[in-house]
Amino acid sequence: MASTAPRPILYPLFLSLEGRRCLVAGLGDVGRRKLAGLLACGPASVLVLDTRRAEQLSDAPADVRDRTLVFAATGNAGENARIAALCREAGILCNCASAPDLGAFSVPAVARRDGLAAALSTGGASPALARRWRHELEHWLAPRARMVRLMGRLRPLVLALHAETGQNTRLFRALAASPLQNWLAEGDLESCRRWLLAELPPVLHVHIAELLDDLA
Template sequence: MRTQPHTPLYPIFVSLAGIHCLVVGLGQVGQRKLSGLLACDPASVLVLDLAEPMANGAEAAALLQDPRVRFERRSCAQADLQGRALVFAATGSAAENSRIAALCAAAGILCNSASNPAEGCFQVPAVARHAQLAAALSTGGASPALARRWKSELQQWLEPRSRMAALMGRLRPLVLALGEDTGHNTRLFRKLADSPLQQWLEENDLENCRRCLQAELPPALHADIAELLHDLP
């Protein structure tokens, strides 16, 4: 399961609902991994580190207060992998991270190695978020510094587009519930995506948005237009 240099990575957004994770190492890297996991609501996270939590700072201790987290002061054993779907080897020891990555590879478990990404089978991209909209960026390990810079630029790009995404997210289940064929729905969604709706939403021009939706949506959905446009992020 180890990645090979220059092999394209397959991008994927994963739901952590019901997923049990493992973070080994609670230094700065481990804290970032743990914080990122908790933001996506996993079922549980086992955290292992040889040091007392306070030795890694107040922020580390605060993260361990989350009820989804269980901390144990020890090294990682093979038994710790049982039932875990996602593992982060984030210790300060390259040899220890390699050992953990090898255990995960043998067990068929997804692992990220902080010291040598090629030893694991996935890398964590830089993720820019605004409301429910997210964009992930990876340089394939070539330059984490550039990934951080471009993440900031992506954040600015996403903000004015989040209202359009929210509108389409509200609209989609209503359209699908009408039971029209896939081709009809595809044409409607693409026509709305190519319309000036996004610009009008950015400008808060709700009257033009209303007129556009009135013209493009089936009559059965006209009564929903006001609610669709209400309180978009």
Template structure:
């Protein structure tokens, strides 16, 4: 049995990429997934590097580099390329090249994901399940990406009815905060709603029970908004 010390846990974080600049080196299947995932999060730009010329890229990669936020170059990654990047993905399909890029990132203090050797990078990408504005991430710490993908689908089914509750709270929260009540009062209200059966009633499409609950819990001044809060949530 190995005596190697257990790997410390990874620090979980949900990072906004809006206005940030990223880099993907390699546009094979892995690189395409990384690039598509970045573009879904609305970065300012993504520098995409690959050894193949644009006309020789796979169809998926060719479609991705047409995005106006993508700057494509047919060359290797340089030290200057990684400077100032929020995230770098080393996914060239060549383990030595990926390790070189990861080393450049360490020198520059830039977060890097190394596809061929995760321990050489600074972060891993968890499986992400999304339903509406609700998201959940799952990681096996590198033990089994296949299991993480399987459980991601199970998480999506679990999230689906709860996404309605998130939509309701997203509509309600700014209305409550606009009343400028004391923080403790708002906290009690939000916790009461979170603990209520609203989630179950929304999943069942029982809007009348939801309406009665909101009438009982919300300040009277917000009662006029109940219909719009529940609109299209059935």
């Protein structure tokens, strides 16, 4: 009978891999997917071991040491479990493809549009559903990505004014609650321009054209 014990709540995290060293053990379909996801995030290096090399990892493996993330994705469940155990002993985060509960983290389905990302996990209940909903999320994110691009340009300009924190908070909340997102989705830049003229500090009015550039 399947266990009815509640699964632990996973801590969601967006992790920068810049300057980090990672390891992928296994070069099958799963391992190649894990490798592609890692490389897209620009780590300093990724050591890739085929199953035979992975089996040569000792009880104090130099290959595992100093890695930020390890993916145990060989076709051998016992080997994956052994690598996960080595990582636990070394205090290294490991994803165990064949038995997620043995690892320290799971990889969510991620939908991306420009700088906007949404990660979705079913807690291991149904990766197939997570993939389906990821595609639905991509459609949902597409029009909102324009708003993210606008805020990515505007926020540094606002902060550079060194205004009082409460003033910035009120402006950012007004931006988030504004119709700008809908107007950008419709390509209505003139309405966006009028709103920004009315709400932004006058010193920023000179930047409005560049803020809206290529957002239609």
